[in-house]
Every structure is written in structure tokens, then in C-alpha cells.
Amino acid sequence: xxxxxxxxxxxxxxxxxxxxxxxxxxxxxxxxxxxxxxxxxxxxxxxxxxxxxxxxxxxxxxxxxxxxxxxxxxxxxxxxxxxxxxxxxxxxxxxxxxxxxxxxxxxxxxxxxxxxxxxxxxxxxxxxxxxxxxxxxxxxxxxxxxxxxxxxxxxxxxxxxxxxxxxxxxxxxxxxxxxxxxxxxxxxxxxxxxxxxxxxxxxxxxxxxxxxxxxxxxxxxxxxxxxxxxxxxxxxxxxxxxxxxxxxxxxxxxxxxxxxxxxxxxxxxxxxxxxxxxxxxxxxxxxxx
Numbered sequence: 001x002x003x004x005x006x007x008x009x010x011x012x013x014x015x016x017x018x019x020x021x022x023x024x025x026x027x028x029x030x031x032x033x034x035x036x037x038x039x040x041x042x043x044x045x046x047x048x049x050x051x052x053x054x055x056x057x058x059x060x061x062x063x064x065x066x067x068x069x070x071x072x073x074x075x076x077x078x079x080x081x082x083x084x085x086x087x088x089x090x091x092x093x094x095x096x097x098x099x100x101x102x103x104x105x106x107x108x109x110x111x112x113x114x115x116x117x118x119x120x121x122x123x124x125x126x127x128x129x130x131x132x133x134x135x136x137x138x139x140x141x142x143x144x145x146x147x148x149x150x151x152x153x154x155x156x157x158x159x160x161x162x163x164x165x166x167x168x169x170x171x172x173x174x175x176x177x178x179x180x181x182x183x184x185x186x187x188x189x190x191x192x193x194x195x196x197x198x199x200x201x202x203x204x205x206x207x208x209x210x211x212x213x214x215x216x217x218x219x220x221x222x223x224x225x226x227x228x229x230x231x232x233x234x235x236x237x238x239x240x241x242x243x244x245x246x247x248x249x250x251x252x253x254x255x256x257x258x259x260x261x262x263x264x265x266x267x268x269x270x271x272x273x274x275x276x277x278x279x280x281x282x283x284x285x286x287x288x289x
Contacts (some may be wrong), residue, residue, distance in 0.1 A: 016231025021254025076190025086160030092153025108165030135277025
């Protein structure tokens, strides 16, 4: 990129990793169908954004050419599919297994980046993957023997990782052309429309929930969505899609710690070892950028 970021993208991504790590915890705390949880997450986030971004978003989005608008909409559709599959996976398998598998995103971005964005698959990213991906396998190793329910949850999480990679890669082409506020308004708004159409079409309950569930809805919109995902979208202006996706592998570390504290899921020696490999992989990838 020709311009310099006002703050280090790696600092912003660190905040984003922490924020996004809370998403699985809040989703588990919400006593509602997974698609409803996903719809409220991006729907409320969009409503929070609109008073601050609507006017500028309309102006900037209308200035884009048709292909960029279509890419932005496609990114939002893939974000909706990502949340639909990943949040569903949390109800079948452990938090650690789900967030590790869903963060196989760098595999997909590495395969798809040269085709969709023209970003090279850099040597440092390859080295980072050689450490981070085995670390992800180590963390989830003990969860693969939980039975067919867990296997279905793992498959849903894998689908979520593929959709998340497409969400990042399509956004990578559009994000540098408009401001962050305009981009996330388009992106989250598209995802919200898609998810709410599905929720209403299937007649899923949208009201009558407990106070704890409503709190989880709002916290998901504010912390992992607005703070977490927006941090990644901000960083896409200066870092490649593959590098941002690799940093997403920090989420299993944070989510595993939070799951141990709030959901009583134990932190095993394998999770500690795998977390160390993941962080080492992120460090290697960050050195080149």
C-alpha cells in the first residue's frame, strides 16, 4: 500500500483477536436457535452503525463501480453464511474444536488469494502456516473422538471457515476504496438482510427470550462484531487477506481460555502446546509485513 496506517495494524489486530474470542462464549450463553443468534449479531451491529455511517456510506458506496458493489455484497453474503454455519457448530461440538476448525481460514485464503485478489502466497505466510495449522490440530485433537454429533459440528465449522475466507477475500478488493464505516455498513448490512430473510422465512422465534439471552445478543453485536470484525476489516487496507486470516488463528487461544473460565471447558496440555504453535505462526507471518 502507498499510504501509512495511523496506528500499527498488528496492535489493532491484537485488540480484534481478543474481542472476537468472546463470540463463541456469548453465542453459547444465548438460548435461541443459531440462525436467530447470527441474525441478531449482525442486525444489531448494523443498527448501531447506521446513525454514524449512513450518510457517508450512501455517498461512498454509490461512487463505487458495479463490480466493487457486487464484491461488497458478495462479501456480506459470505459473512452471513459464515455465521450461520459456525454458530450452529457451537451447539454440536466444543468451543475449542469449533473455533480451531473455523479458523482454518488461512488454508482457504492461501489457495484462493492468487485467483481472487492477486495477493501472493508469501514465504513468511507459508512458514507461519507450517506452525499455526499443526497447532490448531493439536488443540482440537482430543475433541475429535466425541461422536457423530461432534463430527457434524466440526463439519459445520469447516464450512464456516470456507465462507469466512471468501468474506475476507472479496472484502479485500473493496475495503481500500471506501472508508471503514462505509465498508462495514455495506458488509454487515448485507449479512443482516440475508440472515433475517432466512429467519423469517423459516418462522423462527424472534422474541420472548430471557434477559440473559438479550444481553448476549447485544454483547455479540458490540464486542466480537463491531470491535472484533471491524478491526480485521480496518487492517485489510494495509495487510493481505492471507495475513489477516492467519491472525484469526489467535482466536482459539482466547476462546479456549474464556471457555475454561465461563463454560468450565478444561485447558489441557495439548491446548497449551497448540496455542503456542499458533502464536509462533502469527509472529512469523507478521515479520514480513
